[in-house]
Every structure is written in structure tokens, then in C-alpha cells.
Amino acid sequence: MNRxxxxxxxxxxxxxxxxxxxxxxxxxxxxxxxxxxSAEQEIFPLIYHAVSAFPSLSTLPADxxxxxxxxxxxxxxxxxxxxxxxxxLVQHMQAAGMDPIVLKGxxxxxxxxxxxxxxxxxxxxxxxxxxxxxxxxxLLSEGMFCDDPDAExxxxxxxxxxxxxxxxxxxxxxxxEAYSDLNALFQGAEGRxxxxxxxxxxxxxxxxxxxxxxxICHAYKHLLHGGVGIRQVADMALLANAHLDEIxxxxxxxxxxxxxxxxxxxxxxxIAARHLTLREIPAPFASLEVDxxxxxxxxxxxxxYGMEDEDRAHSGRITLEAVAxxxxxREERGIWNSLFPGKSYLQTNYPYARKYPxxxxxxWANRLLLYVLRRKGDPGKSIQIGRERVELxxxxxxxx
Amino acid sequence: xxxxxxxxxxxxxxCGTRLLVPTHEASSLCPNVVRLSLPAAMGWxxxxxGNPVSAVEHIFSILTKKPEDEVREIVGKVLSGLVEAGALSxxxxxx
Numbered sequence: 001m002n003r004x005x006x007x008x009x010x011x012x013x014x015x016x017x018x019x020x021x022x023x024x025x026x027x028x029x030x031x032x033x034x035x036x037x038s039a040e041q042e043i044f045p046l047i048y049h050a051v052s053a054f055p056s057l058s059t060l061p062a063d064x065x066x067x068x069x070x071x072x073x074x075x076x077x078x079x080x081x082x083x084x085x086x087x088x089l090v091q092h093m094q095a096a097g098m099d100p101i102v103l104k105g106x107x108x109x110x111x112x113x114x115x116x117x118x119x120x121x122x123x124x125x126x127x128x129x130x131x132x133x134x135x136x137x138x139l140l141s142e143g144m145f146c147d148d149p150d151a152e153x154x155x156x157x158x159x160x161x162x163x164x165x166x167x168x169x170x171x172x173x174x175x176x177e178a179y180s181d182l183n184a185l186f187q188g189a190e191g192r193x194x195x196x197x198x199x200x201x202x203x204x205x206x207x208x209x210x211x212x213x214x215x216i217c218h219a220y221k222h223l224l225h226g227g228v229g230i231r232q233v234a235d236m237a238l239l240a241n242a243h244l245d246e247i248x249x250x251x252x253x254x255x256x257x258x259x260x261x262x263x264x265x266x267x268x269x270x271i272a273a274r275h276l277t278l279r280e281i282p283a284p285f286a287s288l289e290v291d292x293x294x295x296x297x298x299x300x301x302x303x304x305y306g307m308e309d310e311d312r313a314h315s316g317r318i319t320l321e322a323v324a325x326x327x328x329x330r331e332e333r334g335i336w337n338s339l340f341p342g343k344s345y346l347q348t349n350y351p352y353a354r355k356y357p358x359x360x361x362x363x364w365a366n367r368l369l370l371y372v373l374r375r376k377g378d379p380g381k382s383i384q385i386g387r388e389r390v391e392l393x394x395x396x397x398x399x400x
Numbered sequence: 401x402x403x404x405x406x407x408x409x410x411x412x413x414x415c416g417t418r419l420l421v422p423t424h425e426a427s428s429l430c431p432n433v434v435r436l437s438l439p440a441a442m443g444w445x446x447x448x449x450g451n452p453v454s455a456v457e458h459i460f461s462i463l464t465k466k467p468e469d470e471v472r473e474i475v476g477k478v479l480s481g482l483v484e485a486g487a488l489s490x491x492x493x494x495x
Binding site for chain 1: 408412414415416417419421422423424425427431432433435
């Protein structure tokens with residue numbers, strides 16, 4: 001870990017704990033690096049607010065400081081509006097007798113000292129499949145537009161509004177070869193759901209253990225696609241801190257073990273305890289020996305959770321295939337699969353291929369063309385990253 | 401004229417800027433975050449503590465050393481901006 005990465009962790013940890021972070025005395029380049037990394041990790045407003053009064057920040061040109069300050073304020077104001085519009089939407093749903101399970105976003109945000117400084121792109125709702133049509137009609141009646149009515153996971157936005165809703169009928173896509181089996185870990189979760197007060201509204205949420213397990217599984221999904229973000233680890237730390245005494249940790253560890261995620265979860269908890277204010281590592285995870293450094297290094301690598309760097313994003317095809325092959329007990333399809341992924345992957349990412357299966361070869365060709373046209377740097381890099389990240393999966397015992 | 405702070409509006413300082421932030425409870429009356437000047441922040445704080453508008457005027461007159469009618473005009477202008485944003489509402493004098 002370099003000094004910038006260490007400083008980001010120290011600063012983020014102090015934001016979460018409310019302890020003042022000492023001015024690191026950076027020069028202009030170092031500040032630019034730290035703030036760029038915070039933006040890539042989607043925690044820029046939290047970090048800039050924490051450091052904005054530091055004397056050494058004056059090494060940045062005044063106009064850049066003004067821009068950063070403005071961006072922080074704009075993100076904050078937009079997040080406030082998103083929260084309020086979302087709560088109003090759920091209030092209207094509840095008035096209409098609908099009570100969806102709210103996931104992640106607003107529930108994680110509300111655990112932060114200043115919630116609206118934690119950026120969220122979307123708000124996720126989990127609804128029973130048989131009620132999805134009712135929710136779809138309701139959201140349209142609330143002035144929202146559906147981005148792609150044929151998609152399995154429907155997303156909605158509203159014009160001139162930061163509100164963006166994702167409607168899920170399962171916690172993980174049922175056609176995702178590498179992780180659709182995670183849904184089995186959450187059997188009965190709807191029946192165990194609890195009420196969580198957010199501002200003046202009581203929201204339906206997964207029980208704390210289910211929610212924490214969901215965050216672990218969601219981080220795993222990100223790990224396969226391109227990379228986990230440090231904010232995801234912070235969300236887990238804050239949720240665990242809020243429910244340390246009421247979660248049955250033995251049961252949670254057993255469910256992680258069932259999915260092959262016990263070592264990965266232990267590493268996340270260790271990172272959270274070392275850097276992000278988790279008060280204690282839950283007993284079943286504390287007893288596992290695990291080297292957290294490779295995972296931490298992967299987390300802090302460039303790219304928004306690995307997705308902004310095309311090489312890392314493409315490497316996701318390799319890690320996804322490695323896990324799918326391990327789960328299905330077959331040989332990996334290798335790099336060929338990265339260029340020509342399965343029909344289900346194409347139909348998720350290319351709506352026309354979903355609508356007209358005959359166009360799947362066109363989607364393949366399009367994908368290959370874009371891959372060639374957009375490439376920057378070493379063409380072998382994504383394969384190399386993919387192989388390194390498959391090793392990471394082995395290290396954390398996700399695959400044998 | 402007296403003023404009442406909209407319930408559910410809270411003051412927060414982000415990057416040195418004071419903001420009035422509507423929680424969901426207040427969002428129908430005060431839909432947007434309000435960026436405050438220093439006088440507006442002071443006026444809000446005094447009213448939020450349950451003081452009458454005369455207390456705001458008193459503090460302004462000490463700070464600005466301006467005549468009473470001028471102070472009243474300044475305070476009126478500052479507070480009317482907050483009324484327009486929905487962070488404050490005007491209520492009738494009890495007298």
C-alpha cells in the first residue's frame with residue numbers, strides 16, 4: 001500500500017468515527033492523487049468535506065479547490081433531494097398498500113455521520129415476482145420512466161431528478177451462472193424482514209444478519225465483475241457495528257461457508273476492523289487465518305470498483321467464468337469466453353439480443369468491434385489482470 | 401411579524417458552507433437545500449433557539465452599528481429569502 005492509499009483509509013476511517021483526521025501535509029500532486037482515488041472509490045464528498053479546511057490543501061490552485069468544494073456541495077444537495085424523493089415515493093407506495101423491501105442505499109447511508117455525503121447512485125427495491133407488474137405500473141404512475149421494460153432487473157428514472165430506482169424480484173439475477181445460487185442463502189428472508197426507521201418513515205428491510213450477508217455477497221459479486229469498493233467495506237462495518245450484539249454470527253459464518261465466502265468475509269471484516277471502525281471482528285471470522293493485503297490492494301487499485309478501467313472490467317469475464325466453471329464442475333472456456341460470452345450475458349447487456357435472439361451473433365460482433373475500438377494500452381493487460389484476480393479468488397478459497 | 405422555523409429543517413455545515421437541509425418531513429414545504437450567508441445563518445440560529453425576530457434585529461444592530469430602521473430592513477430582507485425557500489414561515493404576532 002502506498003502513502004496515498006494509506007492516507008485515504010485513515011481519512012475515511014476518521015470520517016466514519018467522527019475523529020478529526022490530521023493534515024497529512026501533502027503537496028499538490030499528492031492531494032490530486034488522494035482526491036482522485038476518493039472519486040474512483042465513490043467517496044469524494046465524504047473525503048473532501050473532511051479535508052477541506054486543511055492548510056496544506058492550499059497547495060492546490062484556488063480554482064481547483066473551488067471546483068472541488070462546489071462538487072461536494074452539489075453532490076450533497078443532490079443526495080438530499082434523492083433521499084427525500086425516494087422517501088416520498090415509498091410513502092406513496094405504503095399508502096397504496098405496497099411495502100417493498102428496501103436494500104442497501106438509503107439504509108447504509110443513514111448509518112453515516114452525515115448521510116447525504118455518502119453518494120448513492122440508485123435505490124434498490126426487492127419485491128415478490130408476482131407483484132412486479134403492480135410496482136411497475138405504480139412507478140409509471142409516479143412519473144417515472146422505465147429504462148428497459150424487457151430487462152430482468154427493471155430500472156426507473158425521473159426527468160430532472162436524481163432519483164433512480166432498481167426493482168428486483170430476486171436478490172441476485174437468476175441467470176447469473178457465477179452467483180445466482182446465492183439466492184438460496186436468503187430463503188425465508190422476506191418473512192424475517194424488519195422495520196427500520198429512516199427519518200419520519202418506517203421502511204421494510206432485511207433483518208440485520210440477512211442484510212449484512214447480502215452486503216458480503218454483493219461485494220463478492222463486485223469482486224467477480226471488476227473489484228470491490230472500499231465504501232462497500234465501510235457499509236458492512238457500520239451495519240455490523242449497529243447490530244454486533246444481535247446478529248447470530250455462527251449462523252452468518254455458516255451461511256458464508258455454504259457459499260464459499262467465509263474466508264472472503266473474514267478478510268472484509270479484518271479490513272473493516274483495521275481501517276474502518278468495525279469495533280470487533282465477529283468471533284467465527286476472527287479465528288480464521290487470512291492475509292488481507294492482496295484483497296486490500298485489489299480494492300484500492302485504480303478504477304471505480306474496477307469498472308472504470310476497461311482492462312479490469314474485461315477481466316471480470318475471466319473471473320466470472322472461473323467461478324461458473326468451478327460451480328458447474330467443467331473446464332474453463334478461457335479467453336474465448338471473454339470475447340464471445342454466453343447468450344444470457346449478451347441478452348443482459350444488449351437489449352436487442354434479448355428481444356430478437358436471432359441477433360445474438362450481431363451482438364457478439366458489436367462487442368468485439370467495441371472491444372477493439374475502445375482499447376487503450378496493452379491488449380494483454382485484461383488477460384493478465386484476469387489471471388491475477390482468479391488467483392485472488394483461489395487465495396480467498398472462493399474457487400479451489 | 402414573527403417567524404417560525406419549518407419543522408424538519410436542520411442546519412449543517414459542509415466544507416465551511418452553512419446549509420439548511422430539509423429532512424423528508426420538511427421537504428414538501430422546503431424542497432431544496434438552502435445555502436446560507438453568514439447573516440442568514442445567524443438569523444436562523446437565533447429564531448431556531450425560540451427567540452423573537454426582535455432578538456435577531458438586536459444582534460444585527462450590535463454587529464452592524466446601523467440605525468434601527470435600516471437594521472429592520474436588512475433583517476426583513478434576509479429572513480424573507482428563507483421564507484421564500486420554505487425554511488421559515490411567517491406567523492401573526494400574538495399581540
